[in-house]
Amino acid sequence: MKKLNVSLLAIMVAGAAHAADMGAVDEPIKLAINEWTGQHVTTHVAAEMLKAAGYQVEFVTAGMLNQFQALADGDIDATLEIWSSNVSDEYAKKIEEGTVVEIGDLGLDAKEGIAYPAHVADLCPGLPAWEALKDCAQNFATAETLPMGRLVDYPADWGTPGADRMVGLELPFKAIPAGSEGALIAELRASTDRKSPLLITFWQPHWAMSAYDVKFVELPPGEDACFNDPAWGPNPNAVNDCDFSPSRIFKAGWSGLADKWPAAYEILSNYQLAVEDQQPMMGAIDVDGGKVEEVVAAWMADNEDKWRPVVDAATK
Template sequence: MQKLSLGIALTALAGSVHAADMGAVDEPIKLAINEWTGQHITTHVAGEMLKAAGYKVEYATAGMMNQFQAIADGDIHATLEIWSSNVSDEYAKKIAEGNLVEIGDLGLDAKEGIAYPAHVAELCPGLPAWEALKECAQNFATAETIPNGRLVDYPADWGTPGADRMTGLELPFKAVPAGSEGALIAELRASTDRKSPLLITFWQPHWAMSAYDVKFVDLPAGEEACFNDPAWGPNPNAINDCDFSPTRIFKAGWVGMQDKWPAAYEILSNYALSVEAQQPMMGEIDVDGGSVEDVVAKWMADNEGSWRPVVDAATK
């Protein structure tokens, strides 16, 4: 996917929307806050756009995997950064029931995979080829995983994509869920400082990709057959013997939102965010110690020409 600046993406979209009724401006629109910094940025930018349009906004903490029931019930009204690679079955169920609706792609150019800090290639010759992990797994072993290597997987409530690949590819690694995004970053920092071995499930966009020189393992291409047909791929007895499927990042909302807040629905439907906009803000928060609110407020002030057209097109 070609990366677009946020300004180009939003301005282009603004030309395709039309002013809508504001709806119930006296009632707050509740946006889901999930567990990672990028999602906080995505959601707060959207929230500030809604406030600029004249809406009240509340942020509701919700687990990525369990938020969809709350949205289907109308207790939360939108979630703005869903990653297709680890969306729950509950999401598909609520879409099928008609209580939840997709409201467009977010526009981030994303990738997920099994990764390692660049120095680890010296500890596991043959990387980035995935086959190299068969021969050097013992270098990654810890007291809780020996004789297998240790893979630091996503937090448990994000799903088990790393573990799935270790099983599918018959790699001698035990997946250990991280406690949080912060715990994943702490692993990368410690490995980089100590030049110690680390295998981790990770993603981009993320400021840590450049800060810790993170590389992805080259896995077999993530084609649809890999996830359904055991005969596909290097392991004839298992599915998931491949890379993550290409990641789509999208938005969804309560089915009643369009009728209750028509202009807000238009704004969120046409809202897009680029890697170039999101990733520097991640760094300002997670590296420099800024608050989400302050970093987003500064970005909104510096880039009004980028987001204002979408708000105006939906409200004027």
């Protein structure tokens, strides 16, 4: 969603909505902090909007895949950057039982996939076509993966999407989970500096996509049938022989959120953040060494027209 659209959305919300009750302003609203910088930015922007409305906010560190029980129990009140391609079965169960509710899309234009720094195309002729990886896997091998190539997958807490595709497409790569988002960035930096081979599971929006000239491998389209019907796709004996599903990024809350803090629920439901706004803040933190609180505070001061109407619509 472009910046103009975000501003227009905020104005429309301000004109159409009625002020809601503030609810339990004496109790903090607990927001989940997950493992990646973009989510920290997303969550701190939301927190500042809630504070501007008059709420208290508390941050709770939570693993992306294991946060949903805490959300269902009310130990966390909202989580603000869920990627549809990387969500657990536990989330679906909580939605079905009604203990967790979705509270709208975040608005980020996103993509996930198997990726590599641009220089790797010289080490694996045929890229970005995925079939090229069959013939050059040995170039990516390490001591822990021989004779297979190495794929640096997401941290274990994020699931195994890269490993799933290596199996589905019968590619001779062993997926090694990264320890963190920072470890993924370290891999990209080292590969770029040394011009060494690297295959990695990665995503956009992320400042590293441009900083390290990251390209996505072209995989078969990520259609629903790929994940349910082994006969679909190039491997007739397996599912996941395709790209990631198109990513939807959305927000979710504890089922009691709307009743306990009606105005906060409206704010979080209508909250949107554009790639054009999130990505520079990520770079200011991860590249320039800024603190997330300071970077977000600067953005809030410079972009009040984008968030203030949403707060005012819910509270005035």
